[in-house]
Amino acid sequence: MQPTSRDFPANARAGLVDPVLQRALGLARTGFPARRQQAIARLPEFEALREEGRRIKDHTLANLDFYLERYEAVVIATGGHVHWARDAAEARDRVLEICRSVGATTVAKGKSMVAEEIALNEHLERHGIAPVETDLGEYIIQLRHEPPSHIIAPAIHLMKEQVADTFRAAHQELDPARSLAEPRQLCEEARTILRPRFLAADVGITGANFLIAETGSSIIVTNEGNGDLSQILPRVHIVLAGIEKLVPTLEDAATLLRLLARSATGQEFSTYTTVSTGPRRPGDRDGPDEYHVILLDNGRSALLGGEFHDMLRCLRCAACLNHCPVYAAVGGHAYGWVYPGPMGAVLTPALVGLREAGHLPNASTFCGRCESVCPVKIPLPNMMRHWREREFAQGLSPRAYRSGLRAWAWMAQRPRLYHAAAALAGRGLGWFGRDRGRFRSLPLASGWTLVRDMPAPEGRTFQSLWAERQRAGGGTR
Amino acid sequence: MPEPSAPRVGLLVTCLVDLFRPSVGFAAVALLERAGCAVAVPQAQTCCGQPAYNSGDRGDAKAIARQVIAAFADYDYVVAPSGSCAGMVKVHYPQLFADEPDMRARAEDLATRTWELLSFLVDVRGMSEVAARWTKRATYHDACSGLRELGVKEQPRRLLASVHGLCLAEMPGAEVCCGFGGTFCVKYPEISDKMVGDKAAEIAASGAEAVLAGDLGCLLNIAGKLSRLGIRAEVRHVAEVLAGMTDAPAIAAPRR
Ligand code: SF4
Numbered sequence: 001m002q003p004t005s006r007d008f009p010a011n012a013r014a015g016l017v018d019p020v021l022q023r024a025l026g027l028a029r030t031g032f033p034a035r036r037q038q039a040i041a042r043l044p045e046f047e048a049l050r051e052e053g054r055r056i057k058d059h060t061l062a063n064l065d066f067y068l069e070r071y072e073a074v075v076i077a078t079g080g081h082v083h084w085a086r087d088a089a090e091a092r093d094r095v096l097e098i099c100r101s102v103g104a105t106t107v108a109k110g111k112s113m114v115a116e117e118i119a120l121n122e123h124l125e126r127h128g129i130a131p132v133e134t135d136l137g138e139y140i141i142q143l144r145h146e147p148p149s150h151i152i153a154p155a156i157h158l159m160k161e162q163v164a165d166t167f168r169a170a171h172q173e174l175d176p177a178r179s180l181a182e183p184r185q186l187c188e189e190a191r192t193i194l195r196p197r198f199l200a201a202d203v204g205i206t207g208a209n210f211l212i213a214e215t216g217s218s219i220i221v222t223n224e225g226n227g228d229l230s231q232i233l234p235r236v237h238i239v240l241a242g243i244e245k246l247v248p249t250l251e252d253a254a255t256l257l258r259l260l261a262r263s264a265t266g267q268e269f270s271t272y273t274t275v276s277t278g279p280r281r282p283g284d285r286d287g288p289d290e291y292h293v294i295l296l297d298n299g300r301s302a303l304l305g306g307e308f309h310d311m312l313r314c315l316r317c318a319a320c321l322n323h324c325p326v327y328a329a330v331g332g333h334a335y336g337w338v339y340p341g342p343m344g345a346v347l348t349p350a351l352v353g354l355r356e357a358g359h360l361p362n363a364s365t366f367c368g369r370c371e372s373v374c375p376v377k378i379p380l381p382n383m384m385r386h387w388r389e390r391e392f393a394q395g396l397s398p399r400a401y402r403s404g405l406r407a408w409a410w411m412a413q414r415p416r417l418y419h420a421a422a423a424l425a426g427r428g429l430g431w432f433g434r435d436r437g438r439f440r441s442l443p444l445a446s447g448w449t450l451v452r453d454m455p456a457p458e459g460r461t462f463q464s465l466w467a468e469r470q471r472a473g474g475g476t477r
Numbered sequence: 478m479p480e481p482s483a484p485r486v487g488l489l490v491t492c493l494v495d496l497f498r499p500s501v502g503f504a505a506v507a508l509l510e511r512a513g514c515a516v517a518v519p520q521a522q523t524c525c526g527q528p529a530y531n532s533g534d535r536g537d538a539k540a541i542a543r544q545v546i547a548a549f550a551d552y553d554y555v556v557a558p559s560g561s562c563a564g565m566v567k568v569h570y571p572q573l574f575a576d577e578p579d580m581r582a583r584a585e586d587l588a589t590r591t592w593e594l595l596s597f598l599v600d601v602r603g604m605s606e607v608a609a610r611w612t613k614r615a616t617y618h619d620a621c622s623g624l625r626e627l628g629v630k631e632q633p634r635r636l637l638a639s640v641h642g643l644c645l646a647e648m649p650g651a652e653v654c655c656g657f658g659g660t661f662c663v664k665y666p667e668i669s670d671k672m673v674g675d676k677a678a679e680i681a682a683s684g685a686e687a688v689l690a691g692d693l694g695c696l697l698n699i700a701g702k703l704s705r706l707g708i709r710a711e712v713r714h715v716a717e718v719l720a721g722m723t724d725a726p727a728i729a730a731p732r733r
Contacts, residue, residue, distance in 0.1 A: 013667050325654045329671040363665055365658025365672075366531060367621035382572075388533030397533070401664075405529060409537035412492075412523045413544060419520070422496050438704050438729040447663030451670035452701035455497065455729035462490050462499035466518050 001119050001147055003352045005336035008359035012330040021157050021331050028156055032322035035266025036373070043262065053259045054376045056252045057313035061304065067213040067246045068295070074216030078278030080291035088118035091296045095120060095205065095238060098292055099129050102236055104202035110220060110227040111135035112207030113151055113316060114240045114296055116338045117351070120205070131205075132197045134226035136190050143170045149332030151339065152264050152318040157331050160186060194226075204230040204288070208241035209260065209315070210253040211293070217277040218293065219253055221260065221270035228274050237276065237288040242296050244312040250275075256315060259375040263319040299351050307386040311346050313376040318343075320370035320380060326363055335360055342370035342380040349387050358396055361387035423464045430459030486514040487552035489545070489591070491562045492524035493693040498728065501693060504720035505558040505594050511720075512602040514554070521548040525562040530569060531659055542570050546583050554601070555591040558716050559692045560623020563593040568626050593623050594716060595691055599632040605639070609721035612642030613711070616685035618676070618699065619652045620692035633691060633715050640718060648679045657698040673702040680710055687711040687727075689718060700729035 004011060015021055040046040060067055072082045085091035091114075099107060107124065109115060109131050121131045121142070133142040137155040141148055143166050148154030155163070164180035167189055180186055206227050208218040218239045220227040231237045247253050261267040280287030303312055321327045321341030332340035337357070339347045345360040361384035370380045391397050411418045433439055433456020441449045448454055486509050494501045502518075509516045526541030545566065549555045557563040567588045574580040598604040617637070623629035637643055656662060656672025663669075676699060680688050688703075688710050690696050700712035711727040726732050 009665065012665070016667055016671055325672050326668055329668050363668065365654050365656060365661045367654035368625040369654070372625050385531060385533065389535055392533030405532055405534055409529050409534065409541065412541050415521045415523050418523045426496050434732055437726055437731045438701065447666045450666045452673060452698065453704040453729060455697050455700050457497045458499055458725065460499060462495045462502035463520065465499050
């Protein structure tokens with residue numbers, strides 16, 4: 001997917017006036033946080049669990065080379081194949097090679113953000129292979145040719161009426177008079193359409209929530225069971241995962257799973273948690289004949305040990321999106337690429353470049369709600385600030401903004417001059433605003449007065465009044 | 478007059494209070510004096526440097542931080558009527574000097590002495606009530622930095638509970654950001670508008686006649702939006718109410 005993060009302000013404006021999007025976001029804005037809150041209220045040790053989750057991920061990242069090699073060795077020992085992909089193109093090519101080697105014409109896909117990151121569907125289609133999304137949300141947006149707008153609820157920008165219209169347009173073979181008014185009916189219809197496609201698929205592709213070094217397993221969680229079918233029914237199973245998905249043991253994964261479900265959807269545990277280890281063994285009742293893992297770097301190893309190292313702990317739970325007031329205002333598409341919200345504001349500049357994605361870490365009030373809910377305590381605002389520092393150092397921020405800032409900073413380092421200027425500004429503005437107490441417009445402050453009034457200063461500055469009080473001997477010293 | 482043994486408090490006025498609303502500064506001084514402190518106001522302060530810091534201009538942020546560290550070197554405590562500016566000093570100054578051991582030590586020393594006003598009054602000075610009267614139904618907005626960086630939540634409510642005549646009508650989204658965010662509100666005005674618009678709607682729905690908060694940035698934003706929308710609600714810094722200094726016209730209110 002071609003990023004449009006550069007156009008964030010325009011994308012955001014479009015989102016703000018889109019009535020369907022605003023209605024959908026209005027529901028999500030309160031729903032997700034309330035469910036998370038209820039789930040953690042039932043688990044008194046949640047804070048301790050967050051600390052433990054952070055520790056597990058930090059330990060793994062500090063020894064990532066060791067765990068990756070260990071994982072590779074165990075996957076091979078269980079009969080699987082491991083492919084290392086330095087970037088998106090290499091990962092796409094590996095998938096295509098595997099599909100071609102078995103003469104595949106259709107692949108069943110479980111939900112995978114990494115597949116979005118490497119734009120896998122377009123690549124497969126271009127080479128004559130039909131990808132079928134099996135996650136309901138992904139299926140809906142695939143039919144609509146839209147990117148996901150949320151990392152765990154890809155079609156959250158739609159209401160059920162849009163989904164019904166999409167299904168009517170796509171499933172023309174079905175009775176046009178059928179009712180699609182209820183979510184349940186939409187679900188059933190998707191199920192009827194998707195079932196035979198699972199059975200027909202030659203290859204199943206899934207992402208991974210965790211890769212286990214100890215056992216060579218991959219784990220995915222879903223609420224629809226589509227992941228199981230994607231990986232069990234086809235002859236070939238390809239796991240597509242970023243290198244940061246590794247954890248040492250199943251026990252560690254269990255700890256993180258408890259954090260993940262509560263943080264993401266407020267569930268104690270996701271409905272389906274599926275562990276897959278290698279291809280089908282003699283005597284197994286099901287499973288694929290071939291098991292491949294594609295380990296994607298795509299800029300991740302470059303983050304190790306640097307300012308953005310902590311981002312590699314991310315579980316992709318989406319709690320930061322669900323609690324972000326900016327995300328709730330503009331929706332995921334505004335961010336212009338695969339990863340939206342606070343986690344996207346940190347990750348996207350690393351993956352597509354700061355020139356393209358510079359707006360994202362700027363479009364935050366640093367309210368800190370994301371960091372306060374992140375299950376692995378990623379300091380998201382601090383990292384957005386690091387991007388702003390790089391942008392400033394590289395001279396990428398707008399010229400007028402930079403010179404304004406420098407002029408203000410120059411004054412702020414000269415207290416006498418600053419106080420004199422502030423006293424003058426206070427008096428001037430105070431005098432002009434003396435009747436109404438506010439301004440409807442002000443030169444040089446149009447960004448402010450475009451949408452709200454500017455309260456008028458009281459007139460005198462505190463410093464000048466305080467100095468007067470001191471001279472009159474009224475103060476304490 | 479305070480006792481000779483009274484703790485010496487340096488007031489970090491904050492640039493917004495200095496320019497827009499000196500009443501808040503005097504209310505803070507009054508509360509600190511009632512809490513038995515000797516208050517001084519160093520002239521060598523201007524701003525805490527947050528606009529530079531959050532714009533990625535680390536160099537200027539450090540220069541301004543050095544100025545603040547020097548200006549407040551001699552006080553037992555440094556108190557700001559703002560969670561945002563107190564948080565800048567307490568949480569971010571030490572990070573700013575992470576790779577300069579000498580300055581880092583001075584920044585950490587300052588950080589341990591620095592407090593947000595309400596937190597200082599309640600947590601450090603043990604204040605549990607005030608002698609103020611204000612017959613209003615008010616709602617309280619939790620400003621983000623104070624809430625999440627410094628844990629300011631119960632302290633203002635505890636003191637407000639002792640104000641005669643005051644009835645607190647809480648908003649369900651009291652902890653949701655108002656969309657100020659320093660330069661954010663002018664860089665992304667439409668997004669900020671949506672956020673402060675939602676806040677204004679919640680205030681209106683709470684049925685409160687007044688909105689209080691502990692940070693002037695948020696208050697200017699909220700007052701500006703309420704005024705633009707024509708929603709009548711009196712907007713004040715919580716210190717004004719606690720100090721019983723509510724004679725000055727409210728923020729953005731007509732003066733005649
Ligand atoms: S940054 Fe934290 S909250 Fe956001 S998706 Fe990742 S783990 Fe979840």
